[in-house]
Amino acid sequence: MTAHAQDGFGTRLIHVGSEPDPVTGAVIPPMSLSTTFKQDAPGVYKGFDYSRSDNPNRRALETLLASIESGGARALTFASGSAATASLLQSLGPGAHVLSIDDVYGGTNRYMRRVAAEVQGLAVDFVDLANASDSEITSAIRPDTKLIWVESPTNPTLRLVDLPRLVSLAQSTEAKPLILVDNTFLSPFYASPLKMGADIVLHSMTKYINGHSDVVMGALVFPSTSRTDAIYERAKFIQNAFGAVPSAHDAWLLQRGAKTLHLRMAAHGTSALALAAALEASPHVERVAYPGLASSPYHERARAVIAASEGGSKLLRSQAFTKGVPFGGVVSFWLRGGERQTRRFLSHLRLFALAESLGGVESLAEAPAVMTHASVPPEQRARLGISDGMIRLSVGVEDVEDLQRDVLSALEFAVAEDAEESSGESSLVGSESASEVGDVETAVTSVESLTISEEKKSA
Numbered sequence: 001m002t003a004h005a006q007d008g009f010g011t012r013l014i015h016v017g018s019e020p021d022p023v024t025g026a027v028i029p030p031m032s033l034s035t036t037f038k039q040d041a042p043g044v045y046k047g048f049d050y051s052r053s054d055n056p057n058r059r060a061l062e063t064l065l066a067s068i069e070s071g072g073a074r075a076l077t078f079a080s081g082s083a084a085t086a087s088l089l090q091s092l093g094p095g096a097h098v099l100s101i102d103d104v105y106g107g108t109n110r111y112m113r114r115v116a117a118e119v120q121g122l123a124v125d126f127v128d129l130a131n132a133s134d135s136e137i138t139s140a141i142r143p144d145t146k147l148i149w150v151e152s153p154t155n156p157t158l159r160l161v162d163l164p165r166l167v168s169l170a171q172s173t174e175a176k177p178l179i180l181v182d183n184t185f186l187s188p189f190y191a192s193p194l195k196m197g198a199d200i201v202l203h204s205m206t207k208y209i210n211g212h213s214d215v216v217m218g219a220l221v222f223p224s225t226s227r228t229d230a231i232y233e234r235a236k237f238i239q240n241a242f243g244a245v246p247s248a249h250d251a252w253l254l255q256r257g258a259k260t261l262h263l264r265m266a267a268h269g270t271s272a273l274a275l276a277a278a279l280e281a282s283p284h285v286e287r288v289a290y291p292g293l294a295s296s297p298y299h300e301r302a303r304a305v306i307a308a309s310e311g312g313s314k315l316l317r318s319q320a321f322t323k324g325v326p327f328g329g330v331v332s333f334w335l336r337g338g339e340r341q342t343r344r345f346l347s348h349l350r351l352f353a354l355a356e357s358l359g360g361v362e363s364l365a366e367a368p369a370v371m372t373h374a375s376v377p378p379e380q381r382a383r384l385g386i387s388d389g390m391i392r393l394s395v396g397v398e399d400v401e402d403l404q405r406d407v408l409s410a411l412e413f414a415v416a417e418d419a420e421e422s423s424g425e426s427s428l429v430g431s432e433s434a435s436e437v438g439d440v441e442t443a444v445t446s447v448e449s450l451t452i453s454e455e456k457k458s459a
């Protein structure tokens, strides 16, 4: 890895963990599917013994991740982002307290409240870490608080946490909890939380790092500090003990996807900024949430995040932007009207597929109130601003002119008063009942609705 210490972000994405094969000269390392490895004598290995514990493709990918997540020294890769979450929380041991941002990813919320609470006595409090005062934050940190769980931007309202401030507040308490940042939405291109004082970074690589919507995988990245050594060792031990590991095949595919992360993220962000600005200018749109927009209340925080990042800061130096700065590929907005307009908007899109998830090269659109966040009780949705007129876009890397035309034309269709009902509208109704099956993306506080949906899932 030191061989690439002077290389830039894009160069490291292409080369770290991807050296030509010393035996055959193959420029791309082969996929190593063997489950077991021949030993020279009992207990004498060439570096690998059994593929659950480690394998060449996984190790190569972990080397890459430790290199591209600035401030990272080592990484662990998992069968999914959720497996990374579970392993890390288990590593805290019995009876720990976690302080979590309130609209954390729904699967994370579900694991904390419905699994970790039961099997390891985890206590968790959810706080609006983006807007809480200093004293609200410090008083929420208990003597037994082991970890603060941050997602920034939050989903789907894209609020940003002031991470350096949170780090110094946490350090001012006696508990001095570790700080984990789920960096899935921005990827190592736009945000380097370890450089801003976080102790652990988590990724659902299912999203941007793989970027092609064809692999489910997760990762944890750690710096090398006395604060994090023990939890890294524990997470690695637990992962191997219960087998939350990715396959060699997926690790190989993921490394291929990651090679273009810098190109994709620049395109995602540039197009998302253009779309956010066009939406903001539309008379049919009430409000746009995109921290990169100069008009966003979180814009100063977004600039600080980008300034500390390798990829984003380089993009800003190389290109001038007028409406703000590129800041990832997710844009949320509220169109004028309600559920009917939302359904009409989604039914008219040609290029944006109506689907949950995000981070792939293809554009996706969804209505959080009836899809990813349908199980959140109406009062909580109202508090978070997740109304029926809200739409979340995952802006892909198609030609931006085509994406813009698609969105603006769907907006016109959505608000046209005399238009006939579209046949496409019924498709949304079908997805309502399936809303919990896939990507549950926010605080799920209604146990009743979750139980019902899980019954549906197993049915």
Ligand SMILES: *Cc1c(COP(=O)(O)O)cnc(C)c1O
Pocket: 080, 081, 082, 083, 105, 107, 108, 151, 182, 184, 185, 204, 205, 206, 207, 216, 217, 218, 439
């Ligand atoms: C998708 C996602 C996860 C969960 O990852 P999986 O790979 O689906 O298990 C966690 N956090 C965020 C922010 C996500 O978007």
